[in-house]
Every structure is written in structure tokens, then in C-alpha cells.
Amino acid sequence: MLLYTVMTQDGAEQRDVIAELVRIHTAAMNVPADFVHSIFPTYSRNQAYVAANHSPVASILEVIRAGHTSEEKTPLVQALWKMFQDNTGISDSDLSVALQEIPPSQAMDNGGIMPDVGHETVVVSGPPQILEELTRPEQRIEIGSDPTAKA
Numbered sequence: 001m002l003l004y005t006v007m008t009q010d011g012a013e014q015r016d017v018i019a020e021l022v023r024i025h026t027a028a029m030n031v032p033a034d035f036v037h038s039i040f041p042t043y044s045r046n047q048a049y050v051a052a053n054h055s056p057v058a059s060i061l062e063v064i065r066a067g068h069t070s071e072e073k074t075p076l077v078q079a080l081w082k083m084f085q086d087n088t089g090i091s092d093s094d095l096s097v098a099l100q101e102i103p104p105s106q107a108m109d110n111g112g113i114m115p116d117v118g119h120e121t122v123v124v125s126g127p128p129q130i131l132e133e134l135t136r137p138e139q140r141i142e143i144g145s146d147p148t149a150k151a
Helices: 015-029 070-088 128-134
Strands: 002-009 036-039 058-065 095-102
Touching: 002 015, 015 036, 015 070, 058 070, 070 095
Parallel strands: 002 036, 058 095
Antiparallel strands: 002 058
16 A cells, blocks of 8 residues: 655646656565555645745655665655656755655555555455455565566
8 A cells, every 4th residue: 555645736747757656666665556546636826835935835745554664765755856856846945755654454455454565465355356366476576576577
């Protein structure tokens, strides 16, 4: 389970950001793309501030499963920051990026309770058709493996 909430001012470019969020997260955390969900709420011009000054603030809040190491999380935050600036031109003072962790047992995604980090082949519960699909050998992804490599 992963949810990105990317808050921007109306009119901010988002098209390239969506694909890049998925690419960066799947590479950094070695999880399938369908673990990545994102929403892009916007606000009206002059509705955001840095200090007491109107500013085109952008914020990326990522909710992830607890259990990832600092060595995984820090480069992820840095890559998201750089990607967002490269795609939008937003300044350092107008951008914030944060991770929020929740225990996997307190999240559901794709019809099942999320597995602990590193145990993505384990599906705790879900409708039978989803369990069957997710437990097929070709759907399993082991942490540290290349999901595109042939066996």
C-alpha cells in the first residue's frame, strides 16, 4: 500500500510527475507498480503561503508501509524532490516532501492486508480470485530480485 498525495496550485504541470512517481518508487522500494496509488488535489491561486507570503507551494506526502530502512527512504525522498523540481521548476522554499509510515497490518490494497516489507509474495487475505491471481508464480516479486529477469 502506497499513497502519494501531491498537492499543487491549480494549473501546475502534473502529467510527467505521475509516471515518474511510479518509476521512482518501484525502483527504490522494489515493489510492483500496482502498489503505487496517487492523487493530485489542487488549490486556488493565492491560497498557500511560505511564512506569511503567498507562494505556489507544492507538497508530496507519501504514506508507505513501515519497515523500510533509512537507506531506502532517504534516496527515495531525494529522488522525488529532484524529479518534482525538474518537472515543475518549483523552488526549494516552495516544495516539501515527506514520508509517513503505517504498519502493514493496518492497510489493505488490491483486496488484501498488506504484507510486511520484504514479504510481498505473502497475501494475508482477500477475495479468492485476487488471492489466486496474486499467488501465481509469475506474479510474485522477491525483494532484491529483478522482476524483468528471466529465470
